[in-house]
Amino acid sequence: MRIIETVEELRSLIGQEVAVGDWFPVEQARIDAFADATGDHQWIHRDVERAKTESPFGRTIAHGFLTLSLLSCLSYECFEIRGDFKMRINYGLNRVRFPAPVLAGARIRPRFTLQSLEAFDEGYQAVWAVSMEVEGGHKPALYAEWVVRLYT
DSSP states (O other), X not given: OEEEOOHHHXXXXXXXXXXXXXXXXXXXXXXXXXHHHHTOOOHHHHOHHXXXXXXXXXXXXXXXXXXXHTHHHHHHHHEEEOSSOSEEEEEEEEEEEOOSOOBTTOEEEXXXXXXXXXXXXXXXXXXXXXXXXXXXXXXXXXXXXXXXXXXX
């Protein structure tokens, strides 16, 4: 866990990799729960037996949006930005790509690089370049430019 004490310290990190997370397992039960929550029950995510024979991956894969949805919780495990902030919110995404699948049972970990930090009327807006590695993989499962607002 990296602790960033001030906005000035955060600003000094622009252009640098700020944190790398621990490996996080993406199990079939999580994939099934995400499918239930979103209504996306496509067989490549849910049908373990069919995936063994019909999927080019030989097993089910996580939804790309499941991988994306893990950014918030994984960022909280990687770094904390201290200061007099009322709240930190997910403001959106500038770009998202899913270059490689996350197979059921695989482990992923995020890498956070601070691209920019700008003041606005109610606080600060940070843009993070995030890649989600797959253990043993050659390409990331996710690349995103993630916009987070820190309200004062």
